[in-house]
Amino acid sequence: MEDAGSGRGRLVHADAPWIRAAGGAEALYTHLGPVRSDLEKAHEGLSASEAAGDFAVLGELAAVRESWLRRVSTAQGECGSLTGKLRAVARGHGATEQAVRDGFGPLTDVPAQPSSLYLLGGGDAGGSEK
Template sequence: MSGHARLQHSDGPWVRAAGGAEALHTHLAPARAELEKSHEGLLAGESAGHFAVLRELAAVRESWVRRVGTAQGECGSLAGKLRAVAREQGATDQAVRESFGPRTDVPAQPSPVPHLAPSPPASGPTPPSALYFLGGSDT
């Protein structure tokens, strides 16, 4: 394909990113359960309310359970969105391709038309520019 410009699209990066987001979603599920389980019994009973450290620990645990749940939900949502981008971009590429009609090969940079090609610079002294005559610098 040398000499011809081609816009190439691949859904590979989008699909791989979606797979990574799904893997994170799946990996976070046991982490959330482990947080819950590791604090079982520690905060039970009336005596837990009497110790400030246990109240603080409960607040921290609840905060992390919420954060992990939020991250898990975001990863699950992101996977679907990334796959949708791959589908939509592929469909758009196809629609644009079809809108041009039958395919013809066109050079990426057409050859210059001989009578429009710039002429070589003339030898001899270079005349001053218009800027010079207006009081500006010519350098």
């Protein structure tokens, strides 16, 4: 971002996107919490039904259920991990921005001196070469 009319660029950090992403990951983690018990309840009694007949589909259903339980567990773990990491990124960017601002703060108050231009540029302060 550039300050209007100053010709100086300005990098601005916004932690809101990182905080929103962390909130989304946390919400998904919470939302996935009851899925395991919901799947278990939905499948109660299916193994007892197996005794009533030879249903191959029940074995396949159990395999699918186990696969989904693993997937939900993995997704919940990833969301839990991301929540803290995303918040840490927001804090880290904010701290870095403040450190940079503090480091350049003393330099912004020093007026440009013509003699320093001569020393840096190799010419006199008026811009003409000897």
